[in-house]
Amino acid sequence: MDKTDSAEVRDEADFLGTVPIPAAAYWGVHTSRAIENFPISGHPIAAMPYLVRALALVKKASALTNLQFGVLERRVAEAIVAGCDRVIAGEHLEQFVVDVIQGGAGTSTNMNANEVIANLALESLGLPRGRYDVVHPNDHVNASQSTNDVYPTALRLAAWMGIEHLSVALGELRLAFDAKAREFAGLLKIGRTQLQDAVPMTLEQEFHAYAVTIGEDERRLREARDLIAEVNLGATAIGTGINAPAGYAEAVVPRLAEVSGIPVVLAENLVEATQDTGCFVHLSGVLKRVACKLSKICNDLRLLSSGPQVGFGDIRLPARQAGSSIMPGKVNPVIPEVMNQVAFEVIGNDTTITMASEAGQLQLNAFEPIIAWSLHKSFAHLVAACTTLRTNCVVGIEANRELLARRVAESVTLVTALNPLIGYEKAAEIAKAALARGCTIAEAAEAVGALSPEETQRLLVPETLTRPVRLGVPQV
Numbered sequence: 165m166d167k168t169d170s171a172e173v174r175d176e177a178d179f180l181g182t183v184p185i186p187a188a189a190y191w192g193v194h195t196s197r198a199i200e201n202f203p204i205s206g207h208p209i210a211a212m213p214y215l216v217r218a219l220a221l222v223k224k225a226s227a228l229t230n231l232q233f234g235v236l237e238r239r240v241a242e243a244i245v246a247g248c249d250r251v252i253a254g255e256h257l258e259q260f261v262v263d264v265i266q267g268g269a270g271t272s273t274n275m276n277a278n279e280v281i282a283n284l285a286l287e288s289l290g291l292p293r294g295r296y297d298v299v300h301p302n303d304h305v306n307a308s309q310s311t312n313d314v315y316p317t318a319l320r321l322a323a324w325m326g327i328e329h330l331s332v333a334l335g336e337l338r339l340a341f342d343a344k345a346r347e348f349a350g351l352l353k354i355g356r357t358q359l360q361d362a363v364p365m366t367l368e369q370e371f372h373a374y375a376v377t378i379g380e381d382e383r384r385l386r387e388a389r390d391l392i393a394e395v396n397l398g399a400t401a402i403g404t405g406i407n408a409p410a411g412y413a414e415a416v417v418p419r420l421a422e423v424s425g426i427p428v429v430l431a432e433n434l435v436e437a438t439q440d441t442g443c444f445v446h447l448s449g450v451l452k453r454v455a456c457k458l459s460k461i462c463n464d465l466r467l468l469s470s471g472p473q474v475g476f477g478d479i480r481l482p483a484r485q486a487g488s489s490i491m492p493g494k495v496n497p498v499i500p501e502v503m504n505q506v507a508f509e510v511i512g513n514d515t516t517i518t519m520a521s522e523a524g525q526l527q528l529n530a531f532e533p534i535i536a537w538s539l540h541k542s543f544a545h546l547v548a549a550c551t552t553l554r555t556n557c558v559v560g561i562e563a564n565r566e567l568l569a570r571r572v573a574e575s576v577t578l579v580t581a582l583n584p585l586i587g588y589e590k591a592a593e594i595a596k597a598a599l600a601r602g603c604t605i606a607e608a609a610e611a612v613g614a615l616s617p618e619e620t621q622r623l624l625v626p627e628t629l630t631r632p633v634r635l636g637v638p639q640v
Contacts, residue, residue, distance in 0.1 A: 172187050172188075173186060174292075174294045178193045178197075189293075190259045190280040194279060194301070195262055195272070197272075198272035198275070201266075201267070202265065202266040202267070205537070207264045207537075208261045212322065212537070215273075215540070216251065216257060216277070217325070218320075218322045219251075219277040222397065222420065223278075223305055224252070225424070226307065226308060227245050227307075228245065229412060229419050233411075235308055240299055240304055247281040247282070250284055256280060259276075260277070264533065264540075265533060270315030271315075277305075282296065308408040308412050312400065312528055313397050313434075313438065314397070315532055316395070316438070316532060317396060319539075324392050327385050327386075329547055334550060336554055337553060340559055341372070341375040341558060342375040345367075345368045345369075345372035345375060348366065351565065353571070354572060364577060365629075365630050385450055394428070394443070397420060398417065402435060403436070435527065438527060441524060441535060444517055451514065451542045455506065455542075458553075462503045465497065480561070480563075481497050481500070484556055503552075506549040507549075509545060510542045517539065520532070520534050520535050573604045573606070576598050579605060581623075581629045582605075586615065595608075
């Protein structure tokens with residue numbers, strides 16, 4: 165290595181030996197070894213900005229609590245807090261370079277954070293990177309902590325942020341469906357069960373149901389958030405609190421709630437909490453529920469818009485792009501299709517999280533990194549898919565009003581609605597005549613002498629066809 169090269173690196177050592185580190189890097193020797201050991205996904209932990217921010221929040225709360233207990237001197241603690249604040253603000257995200265999939269239960273991620281924050285702290289003190297005799301990644305930034313309480317706590321904070329983001333996206337999608345339902349108020353159509361004609365309903369009812377089911381999942385997410393808020397910070401290695409001062413756990417968690425704005429609480433039993441990943445399984449199950457229901461809605465949108473000539477054709481989706489390289493003029497339901505694919509991924513992520521949780525052993529689960537990555541993908545992709553479904557599809561959906569009106573007029577399913585009003589025998593007679601003559605229900609009713617045109621017109625209205633019969637309705 166020539167003099168030019170040596171000026172571009174600094175040497176850092178651990179108990180395994182000395183490693184040259186790029187001089188401009190805020191990370192150090194432990195991160196360097198992780199880069200070499202885990203060339204797995206090609207995605208650095210910077211791809212999970214919520215987790216990086218959460219790590220900095222944990223380190224900030226820990227530094228302030230360590231200052232309170234006299235573990236850190238004020239100058240060092242304040243420098244660490246200053247470094248954390250820069251990361252919390254989104255600075256130096258590119259310095260979090262360890263692969264998201266890694267061995268070691270998240271130790272490499274924790275050390276990446278420790279090293280970056282230590283060198284940012286040194287920078288705030290006017291000292292060069294690597295002066296760990298002043299601010300050390302382990303002795304100072306990681307004081308009173310272990311990966312085993314830092315990483316799961318940060319993951320819970322990141323999950324809370326993900327829930328908040330997804331809840332907003334779901335809420336906006338729900339409002340879009342609700343607005344579309346109001347636009348379709350009173351527009352009759354034929355409802356279907358098992359892909360067969362069933363009974364009349366309104367397009368408003370169909371779209372309002374989508375809004376309601378999304379609202380249910382918003383509530384399920386808020387419920388899952390309560391479990392996420394329980395953290396084990398202060399547990400250190402296995403939950404006994406070794407190497408942390410007495411009372412540290414009880415002090416650091418309220419401090420974390422203060423600096424993060426997230427109402428975290430200390431777990432009742434830290435040994436249990438350090439090994440337990442059940443809250444992530446539960447949360448992933450809720451995300452799978454969200455994915456399944458959104459995918460079902462998109463299945464409906466694809467089917468209801470099928471055609472344009474020989475499909476269902478109840479609605480028209482916005483034309484977003486050419487649908488074929490060979491069939492001119494073909495337009496496909498590409499936005500619902502992308503939501504379907506995101507749903508498939510979320511379901512697969514749930515399986516990964518389930519297996520990772522089950523594979524925990526004794527006092528620690530070593531597989532939280534893949535849980536973190538799987539949750540991140542589920543959150544990020546669901547948010548993006550909800551947004552594109554709303555903006556590029558739902559708001560532009562149109563009803564095929566003429567076709568719906570014609571189908572309602574011709575459908576023998578109308579007699580089901582007339583049955584409690586005119587009796588089963590008359591209704592059956594009308595249905596038989598309509599099918600035999602190929603005419604409308606109104607024409608068939610008149611032809612068999614069951615109802616006059618005026619009586620049919622009075623009965624075949626949305627209030628009669630799409631709601632329970634009110635007691636006291638006179639029989640014809």
